[in-house]
Amino acid sequence: MKKTLVSIALSSVVFSGFSMAETQFHQPKVEIVNGVVSPKSAEKIFQEMDYQRAVMLYHWAIPMVGTHGWERANRIGNIEKYQFGSYTGYENLTGILTPNQVVDYLISFPVLDEPLVWEVPAGFNAGMVMDYAQQTQQQVGSVGPNRGEAEKILLIGPGIEVPENTQGYDVVHVPTRVAFLGTRNMVQDPKDHAEFNENIKLYPYGQKEKAKQLIPVLAEDTEDGRAHLQRHPRGIEFWQALNEIVQREEPQERDILFLDMLKHLGIEKGKPFEPTKAQQALLVAAEEQGFVNASVNSYSSRLKGFKFWEESNWYLPLTVDPTNQHHDLDGKASWYWEAISSAPAMVTTTPGVGSTYLGIYSDENGHGFDGCETYSLDVPDGIPAKQFWTMTLYNNETRALLLNETMNAELGSLSNLVMNEDGSATLTFSPEQNGAENWIQTNCGEDWFAWFRLYQPEQAYFDKDFFLPNVKKAL
Structure with missing residues (x-):
């Protein structure tokens, strides 16, 4: 009987300039008996395969x-069948993955065991119908086919027959049993904003009387005081x-x-x-x-198109690019670990439509942001956003809004900023305000990253005729 002990680790092989010893691949030693891996070694190999x-x-x-995670939050918030939940305000948004503070999130997860109607009222909103894997089936609101006019969407789940009369409806087939419906209410007038929320409806086809009024999901309804710990x-x-x-x-x-x-x-x-x-x-x-x-x-992606400007550390967090040749596993994992929901309009290629996102995860030295330190960003005049722009800070581990004593993790063009003489605005991120005028409080021991959003970006964005400098650490 011939026994051989083979180490699969190829420590002497050189690959692309790096020795395998440097990379230290995790590979077990294997005992081979007469050309066959021994039962004990086979068990280890199978364990490694499973891992x-x-x-x-x-x-x-x-x-x-x-x-x-978000469906669970709706359940905790007592959102019932044929009902939407709304997530509004700092306290009630603190558990969502990378939210905006200045919009309402209107969310429902209906079981598609019957034809359902989603009524979306007229107004400035941006949303989508998604399947459970967050694959967009149709965009909704200002970014959808009706461009912000009132619409009725007829939702058809797997194996469900389409009603004979579909006139006046956008028929959308969803391949999963549970759909993910969501839109952001961005109506600026308070009265019209509230009216939009009142008029969003979900009900079985032909049974509008079963629709239930939208209700808020509140942080006080949960054990940890977060309305939606969706991570x-x-x-x-x-x-x-x-x-x-x-x-x-x-x-x-x-x-x-x-x-x-x-x-x-x-x-x-x-x-x-x-x-x-x-x-x-x-x-x-x-x-x-x-x-x-x-x-x-x-945070350190190797995805194509991730970096926006070569001269700074701003990146495009949403680079999902599936084709008929690949499913873009890394692109989807990158975005959906950091965020929730996506649609073409969230990485718009059309000036004046949709939104876009820029993320920053390190300072000019390539170091992550330390909550104990003081940093600043000089936002230039003339940010090419037709509607508004925001700068929002998130916890690195949870990807949720920073929790701080000021109950604010966001500044933007709607924030009554104190402007410099040249029209720029200096934003400061630090544990103590120390006289800073446009300030977001950070916390010692809590690392963070930031997103800069542009709503309805204009042509200068696509031409890169503007520039965001790095977030700089104070000397």
Whole structure:
């Protein structure tokens, strides 16, 4: 009998200028007996295979588990069937992934076991109909086909027949059992803003009397005082959330390969999720590594088109670019780990329509932002945003609004800023105000990043005829 102990790690191989010893790939030693891997080594290899697959599955599941978090928040807020919940104001937005403070988020997660009608009133709003994996099926409101006029959307789920009379409706087929409906109310006049919220409706086709009035989801309704801790859960809870989704939804063709991988981790449709102790340990470790990978994929992305200006550290966080050749796994994981929902109008290519986002994750030295330090940003005059612009700070770990004593994590063109003589505005980010006029409070021990939004960006944005400098650390 011939025994061989083989180390799969190729420590002497050079790849693209780096030795494998430097990269330290995680690869176990393998015992081979007469040309066949021994049972003990085979068990280790299978364990390693399952671990690697689980880390990749974390990446793939990010959009769905993000949706699950917001659906859970609606349940906590007692949002009922045929009803929307509204998320408004700093306190009630503090759990959402990277929200804007100056808009209302109107959200519902209906089960599509019957034809449903979503009535969207006229007014400045931007939203979408999505499936549970946050794939946009149709844009809504000012960015939709009706360009902000009142509209009726007829939602048809899998296996549901379309009613005979669809005149006056936009018929939208959603491939998942549960839809993700959302829009942002950006109507500026207070009276018209409230009227828009009152007139948003959801009801079964031909039964408008079943529609229920929108209600706010409030932070005071939750144990931790956050209306919506929508970030992806940690540890085994991530996989428990994913199992709930797998059990409820019908398999999509795009997901068959990933669903097959899940079987070896204890998640399979029609079967209880009862992982062994070994599986639990593996899943917890994979979630931890998946979290780190997702952070790198978002904050230090290698995606094409990620950097906006070569001369500064501003990036485009939304670079999802699926084609008929690939599904853009990294692009989707990057965006949906950092944010919630997407649509073409959120990365508009048309001047005066939709919105766009610029993110910054490090200072001019390439270092992340330390909540104990003082930083500033000089926003130049003439930001090319027809509606308004905002600068918002988020916690690096939760991707949610910074919690601070001032109850504000955002400044922008609607904030009554104190302007410099040249029309620019200096924004300051620090634990103490120290005389700063346009100030967002940060917290020692809490790292942060920021998004700069432009609503209805104008031609100068697309031509890059304006420039945002780096956020600079005070000397």
